[in-house]
Amino acid sequence: MAKIHQTFVCQSCGAVYNRWRGRCEACDGWNTIQEETSAGPGQSGPAATRPSRARGRIFPLEGLTGEAKEAPRTPSGIGELDRVTGGGFVRGSVILLGGDPGIGKSTLLMQAAAAMAKQGAGVAYISGEEAVGQVRLRAERLGLAQADVQLAAQTNVEDIVETLSQGRPPALAVIDSIQTMWTETVESAPGTVTQVRSSAQALIRFAKTTGTAVILVGHVTKDGQIAGPRVVEHMVDAVASFEGDQGHHFRILRAVKNRFGPTDEIGVFEMTDAGLSEVPNPSALFLAGRDQQAAGTAVFAGMEGTRPLLVEIQALVAPSSLGMPRRAVVGWDPNRLSMVLAVLEAHAGIRLGSHDVYLNVAGGLRVVEPAADLAVAAALVSSLSGAVLPAETVYFGEIGLSGAIRPVAQAGARLKEAQKLGFAKALIPQGRGEGEKVLSVETLRHIADLVAGIGAGSARRGGRGRAPARAMEDDDY
Ligand code: TYD
Ligand code: MG
Numbered sequence: 001m002a003k004i005h006q007t008f009v010c011q012s013c014g015a016v017y018n019r020w021r022g023r024c025e026a027c028d029g030w031n032t033i034q035e036e037t038s039a040g041p042g043q044s045g046p047a048a049t050r051p052s053r054a055r056g057r058i059f060p061l062e063g064l065t066g067e068a069k070e071a072p073r074t075p076s077g078i079g080e081l082d083r084v085t086g087g088g089f090v091r092g093s094v095i096l097l098g099g100d101p102g103i104g105k106s107t108l109l110m111q112a113a114a115a116m117a118k119q120g121a122g123v124a125y126i127s128g129e130e131a132v133g134q135v136r137l138r139a140e141r142l143g144l145a146q147a148d149v150q151l152a153a154q155t156n157v158e159d160i161v162e163t164l165s166q167g168r169p170p171a172l173a174v175i176d177s178i179q180t181m182w183t184e185t186v187e188s189a190p191g192t193v194t195q196v197r198s199s200a201q202a203l204i205r206f207a208k209t210t211g212t213a214v215i216l217v218g219h220v221t222k223d224g225q226i227a228g229p230r231v232v233e234h235m236v237d238a239v240a241s242f243e244g245d246q247g248h249h250f251r252i253l254r255a256v257k258n259r260f261g262p263t264d265e266i267g268v269f270e271m272t273d274a275g276l277s278e279v280p281n282p283s284a285l286f287l288a289g290r291d292q293q294a295a296g297t298a299v300f301a302g303m304e305g306t307r308p309l310l311v312e313i314q315a316l317v318a319p320s321s322l323g324m325p326r327r328a329v330v331g332w333d334p335n336r337l338s339m340v341l342a343v344l345e346a347h348a349g350i351r352l353g354s355h356d357v358y359l360n361v362a363g364g365l366r367v368v369e370p371a372a373d374l375a376v377a378a379a380l381v382s383s384l385s386g387a388v389l390p391a392e393t394v395y396f397g398e399i400g401l402s403g404a405i406r407p408v409a410q411a412g413a414r415l416k417e418a419q420k421l422g423f424a425k426a427l428i429p430q431g432r433g434e435g436e437k438v439l440s441v442e443t444l445r446h447i448a449d450l451v452a453g454i455g456a457g458s459a460r461r462g463g464r465g466r467a468p469a470r471a472m473e474d475d476d477y
Contacts, residue, residue, distance in 0.1 A: 086261015
């Protein structure tokens with residue numbers, strides 16, 4: 001047994017110090033460092049955990065002997081979830097599902113467990129937070145009371161592994177949540193970095209030896225009271241985060257890391273009275289309730305992985321009474337906004353230095369693509385000039401520091417989605433099939449002039465425009 005000694009561990013990122021400090025140098029978190037008793041530096045490694053019968057055994061590397069195969073997967077039966085995992089849960093893989101408390105992680109996983117059980121796969125749901133009765137009650141609310149899911153309320157990892165190893169190991173085991181788990185091999189309290197890490201390690205070992213796909217639920221907390229999921233991120237095969245805000249019903253499942261699939265796909269769900277329902281056509285949802293007569297809004301034709309997604313970009317530009325005007329951004333990169341503002345000023349003569357600027361991506365979505373630059377610029381100019389942009393137009397394109405509008409990938413898919421949703425025109429860089437419907441813009445100056453032109457003509461415009469399906473023909477793309 002290694003010598004017991006005190007260490008100070010950041011509960012947010014897992015950095016270890018030999019004395020207490022107020023701020024973690026690794027993750028910049030304040031008051032996240034806690035004292036922990038550990039059994040030496042190797043305590044969280046496999047050597048410190050209970051010796052298993054598998055010790056020293058060598059397993060053949062399956063799949064290498066035959067021809068190269070796709071990883072064996074079990075689809076969950078929930079399309080939006082399978083899209084994010086890359087087609088289903090890979091045998092023996094471990095997925096960490098992170099998210100704010102109350103966002104719907106348990107709900108999603110109970111639905112996934114039930115859907116998999118319905119296909120005849122063995123599924124176990126281990127709750128460390130709720131009693132079996134509570135979990136059953138939730139399943140009843142979700143209309144899943146008849147699902148053949150094995151429930152257990154346990155927090156001791158050794159017990160869980162023992163329980164799951166009885167008989168045939170299940171195809172899927174959900175551990176809700178990793179922060180409530182504890183292992184006998186370390187002395188720290190549940191929820192501390194050492195416990196979270198060691199418990200995760202034991203469960204990962206279980207997954208690898210039995211072939212059970214394991215999902216670990218991890219709460220994200222900003223105050224560092226319990227160890228964040230970041231401490232196990234590097235140990236697991238895939239990390240997904242479940243996002244959304246309390247004011248909106250939709251929830252977005254995003255792959256952050258995935259050893260067996262894509263990391264840029266998102267799954268879109270809506271929280272309803274009967275649990276989470278899939279949103280197969282998110283563009284329609286994100287554009288619902290759009291005010292087409294308001295200045296300062298532009299529709300961005302974006303891509304999330306392989307799926308095009310239309311969202312409304314809203315800008316508000318107002319004269320500022322502050323010496324240092326406000327710039328507030330929700331759902332986009334603030335640095336990118338600063339850049340667009342600077343380019344607007346330098347290359348289109350649009351000065352916003354004495355204006356407050358607010359930018360919002362409608363619906364609580366977070367856009368990361370630089371391709372949104374053009375829609376942002378159009379929304380900003382529209383808000384400043386008061387000119388309402390045509391409701392039936394979409395925008396995409398990256399703005400360079402020179403003021404040039406640069407082409408972006410997958411223009412065809414973006415345009416197709418726009419057409420499907422009834423948009424008749426597109427303002428894009430170097431458009432294929434230029435002309436009436438697809439307007440190609442080369443510089444930012446060009447956009448400013450166009451919006452000014454709209455401002456002059458917007459009094460004449462009314463309603464929704466022409467019948468879009470006919471206006472925008474397939475051969476435009
Ligand atoms: P939950 O899955 O318990 O969140 P987490 O496991 O991430 O902490 O979800 C809790 C929230 O979801 C709660 O605020 C109520 C809401 N909810 C619904 O709106 N409809 C439902 O059918 C269910 C089960 C929950
Ligand atoms: Mg929960």
